[in-house]
Amino acid sequence: MPPLDKRIKKFLKNSIRVAPKISNKGELAELRAGLVSQYPQTRKDAIKKTIQQMTLGKDVSSLFPDVLKNIATNDVEQKKLVYLYVMNYAETHPELCILAVNTFVTDAQDPNPLIRCMSIRTMSMIRVDKILEYVEIPLRRTLQDDNPYVRKTAVICVAKLFQLNKELCIELGVLEDLVSALDDNNPMVVANATASLSEINAMDPTVISLLDLIQSHVSRFLLALNECTEWARITILGALAEYTAQDCVEAQEIIDRVTAHLQHVNPAVVLATIKVIIKNLVQIEPEAKKIVMTKLASALVSIMSTPPEMQYVALRNIRIILEKYPTLLTKEARIFYVKFNDPLYVKLEKIDILVRLVDPTNVKQCYVLMRELKEYAMEFEPEFVSRAIQGLAQLAIKCGEMTFVSKTFEILLDLLESQDALRNDCCIAVCDLLRHAVGNEVLTANACELFSTWPVNEVLLLSDSAKCNYIWLMGQYPNKFGELQDKLSCFIENFAEEEPLTQTSILITVVRLHSKLPGSILQNVLELATNQIQELDVRDMAIIYWRCLSMPNADQLIAELCSSVSPQIENTLDTFTPDVLEKLLTEISSVSSVYFKPQFDGPRNAVHHHNVVRGRHIDELKDLAKNELARKANDDVLLDFDEDEDDLVSPRSSMAAGGPQSHMDDLDNLFDFGVSSSSQNNGNGNDSIDKGVADLNLGKPEQQQSNQQQSQQSQNTINSNTQDLLDLF
DSSP states (O other), X not given: OOOHHHHHHHHHHHHHHHSOOOOTTOOHXXXXXXXXXXXXXXXXXXXXXXXXXXXXXXXXXXXXXXHHTTOSOSOHHHHHXXXXXXXXXXXTOHHHHGGGHHHHHHHTTOSSHHHHHHHHHXXXXXXXXXXXXXXXXXXXXXXXXXXHXXXXXXXXXXXXXXXXXXXHHHHHTHHHHHHHGGGOSSHHHHHHHHHHHHXXXXXXXXXXXXXXXXXXXXXHHHHHGGGSOHHHHHHHHHHHHTOOOSSHHHHHHHHHHHGGXXXXXXXXXXXXXXXXXHHHHTXXXXXXXXXXXXXXXXXXXXXXXXXXXXXXXXXXXXXXXXXXXXXXXXXXXXXXXXXXXXXXXXXXXXXXXXXXXXXXXXXXXXXHHHHXXXXXXXXXXXXXXHHHHHHHHHXXXXXXXXXXXXXXXXXXXXXXXXXXXXXXXHHHHHHHHHHHSTTOHHHHHHHHHHHTXXXXXXXXXXXXXXXXXXXXXXXXXXXXXXXXXXXXXXXXXXXXXXXXXXXXXXXXXHHHTTTTSOHHHHHXXXXXXXXXXXXXXXXXXXXXXXXXXXXXXXXXXXXXXXXXXXXXXXXXXXXXXXXXXXXXXXXXXXXXXXXXXXXXXXXXXXXXXXXXXXXXXXXXXXXHHHHHHHHHHHHHHXXXXXXXXXXXOOHHHHHHTTSHHHHHHHHHXXXXXXXXXXXXXXXXXXXXXHHHHHHHTXXXXXXXXHHTTOOHHHHHHHHHHHHHHHHHO
């Protein structure tokens, strides 16, 4: 008899020879034949090839019955592949999924904890209602399983079940088991239960009180924090960031327990820890606060050694933190200097951080950064150079010292003369400095002397903001420009093609210089702005000017406008409003912090409004709309506190006069597609157009007499608009 090893080799050779292999082409016929083969290895290879084709995006749903036959096996790898296939194609074959229910229920009691996890995970992810009816017993059993790996998987399945069928999840009562999982001895179970409860609270805040649960389990979270994985730590830290400490002692305890995670290798853990510390930083003592701030600065500096993508996220979050604590990283400015191999998006964020970090009282530090930004302005990337020039102006305005401003001004003028490609950015920066150094004749003379040498007919400025600043400068200092009328005429000729900022600047400048320009230019610009421009701001301003010119004291008003001085610019850095800043601080390390847009809670309540109209007939919608208009009409009458008795109108008379009743008539016309209503609307539309044209011509000489007979209410509106215009200048 041959030795044992030879017999084993012979057996393996025969097995390989007898079991045919599945080709790499993956045709459905070959795959189907392999799935029903009598050889286990052939069936397993066929399942792998099927999953491969499914991953590539090919439709292999026709093999569902054949794949499902291989679900009852002791091979864990093969069972995992079959479960993956079933989850992907369950919706296309919901009837066949019922055949696998018994296997799911049986696997939920398997001695192998991995198989128990796969079974309950698959049942919770199959979006078939008939499958969910059988999930109660396996889910309850796995929630109380002896193995913590099974329990941590089961608590996540509760959130998936809640997403698929909220009513069923509440009816089964598994939410109570999920809440009790917060007291589990295993930290991973606690973390997954916290994540599951957070997802359920995001879907429906009325089901559970997440804040109360966090408040009652703060100590449990702090104990589990050091014993779980990094992603579980992020989940627990996110829950702790939602909790507000009761007093300074508890806040100090929370900070002490989480501070150790500032040195974690994962930047996401570091940012989540920073969010928790900032939430509790306002309640601790000042001396302890200084120590914590030092640790925060070290943690933020350590993140800057990560890959560029992580650096960008960190820089965006640092931008938010510096808004709250401007002096946090003042001593670490050199960390944010631009490196030659940094991507462009990182370079732009670093310049923004550098300008914010500099201490305006430290002139030496300001000069160091000014030289650094000057070097950046010599680079070849246009967007990077543009941001460096803008940073020079922001730095000078932030420092405020006239010597430093003059030095920065000289640098900008040198760049303006040496490189024609920088004219747009340098023009904007120079005008910003002139707005900051109001009354400085030296800077004004140097800038106007350079700008006045530009040729008249050549297009030197391309951006809307640069043209706006250049025209503003001519209007502010007209005596320092030669050929002023010719230069303005070049812009007026293309008035309709210019962008809104340039149009607004032309309009304001022409009004200011009306005494130095021919009268036809002013009338021409006002007519263009009111008749050919679609931008509402430009048209409204032109209409205000028309009406100001039609007033009896027009000369005095225009004189006041022309003698006004631009307000001094104290800061050109973008800032958040206090409310937005507080919301962004609570959303550090999220997508909201990268886009600087806090999450909006409105859609949760808006769902109910959508349900009001969903599934209703057109007549019901019509009645709902009429009732809403009637309700708003009554609210308007109740809120009418006009003291003039002649202006008081009852609801009925208001409807008869074309108020809310006219809106209801328009609503009837919206739902009625008859010819008579359409012709009626056309007549009303012509009257509205004629009235609008008359309003646009208020400033013309032939209608000035009728404008003087306006009502007192219209006159008050004009005076209010005039006062706003004075405030604008």
